[in-house]
Amino acid sequence: MSSAFSFDVSEADFNQAVIEASFQQPVLVDFWATWCQPCQVLKPVLEQLADAYQGKFLLAKVNTEEAQQISMQFGIRSIPTIKLFRNGEAVDEFMGALPEAEIRAFLDRNIPRESDALIDQAEALLAQGDTESALELVKQANQMDPANYRSLISYARVSATMGNLEEAKTVLDALPEEQKENPEVKSLLAQMEFDSIAGHDTSIEDLTNQLEQDAENNDIRYKLAAAQVMQGEVEAALENLLLIMKKDREFNDDAARKMMFKVFDSLGDHPLVATYRRKIMSLIY
Numbered sequence: 664m665s666s667a668f669s670f671d672v673s674e675a676d677f678n679q680a681v682i683e684a685s686f687q688q689p690v691l692v693d694f695w696a697t698w699c700q701p702c703q704v705l706k707p708v709l710e711q712l713a714d715a716y717q718g719k720f721l722l723a724k725v726n727t728e729e730a731q732q733i734s735m736q737f738g739i740r741s742i743p744t745i746k747l748f749r750n751g752e753a754v755d756e757f758m759g760a761l762p763e764a765e766i767r768a769f770l771d772r773n774i775p776r777e778s779d780a781l782i783d784q785a786e787a788l789l790a791q792g793d794t795e796s797a798l799e800l801v802k803q804a805n806q807m808d809p810a811n812y813r814s815l816i817s818y819a820r821v822s823a824t825m826g827n828l829e830e831a832k833t834v835l836d837a838l839p840e841e842q843k844e845n846p847e848v849k850s851l852l853a854q855m856e857f858d859s860i861a862g863h864d865t866s867i868e869d870l871t872n873q874l875e876q877d878a879e880n881n882d883i884r885y886k887l888a889a890a891q892v893m894q895g896e897v898e899a900a901l902e903n904l905l906l907i908m909k910k911d912r913e914f915n916d917d918a919a920r921k922m923m924f925k926v927f928d929s930l931g932d933h934p935l936v937a938t939y940r941r942k943i944m945s946l947i948y
Contacts, residue, residue, distance in 0.1 A: 905919075
């Protein structure tokens with residue numbers, strides 16, 4: 664079925680209908696075949712969503728049996744494969760006949776929304792230290808589009824920056840489970856925990872001075888490590904946590920090692936992760 668928002672695409676018009684069109688709006692490409700039963704299940708769901716989203720994306724349907732060169736070009740090895748194109752490139756994809764709710768989640772994280780502009784402005788203001796204005800904008804974004812979880816995540820970030828950690832945690836805890844797996848949410852929760860440990864109004868300088876007076880105090884060193892993570896002094900924080908482990912492996916129910924692994928999660932594939940994993944292994948074994 665073709666409509667204003669979904670249509671069949673051949674090799675002859677793929678470049679115009681998908682590549683060029685994706686510079687104007689996202690184009691979702693459904694690579695399918697007549698013999699593929701999951702494809703037949705998925706196709707009407709995608710067509711209904713294309714109509715429901717009213718032009719926020721276009722659905723281009725490619726029969727892989729007829730468009731073999733295009734299928735090879737984009738590495739299609741199983742079907743259905745769905746690729747989303749923006750600005751001339753495939754930026755995301757999924758395979759198989761996913762449930763409608765999961766497809767909506769896929770679309771929502773890839774398709775710009777009007778409320779995103781307000782959220783981007785709020786994040787910029789937050790980076791400049793204007794928390795009050797940032798808070799007002801994320802509230803406006805949430806009122807405009809309650810289904811945009813970015814506004815809730817941004818609201819939680821602003822609240823945490825203002826020291827309202829409980830409010831921020833309440834907002835994040837109320838997110839759907841799939842949103843809680845969002846790396847941005849996980850990172851924010853970790854940052855909030857570090858902030859809570861360090862004490863929102865406690866500076867690195869204050870904690871360093873306290874530690875100079877009591878160098879064997881692991882509680883102070885632990886708080887200092889959390890504060891250093893918050894300020895981006897990650898390597899110094901990891902060194903302090905490693906020192907706690909050397910002095911007292913069982914400190915606060917192995918809290919130093921647990922914090923190190925949370926820092927690793929926030930760093931992703933940063934070289935420091937491999938370095939300090941080796942140091943932990945050397946210390947343990």
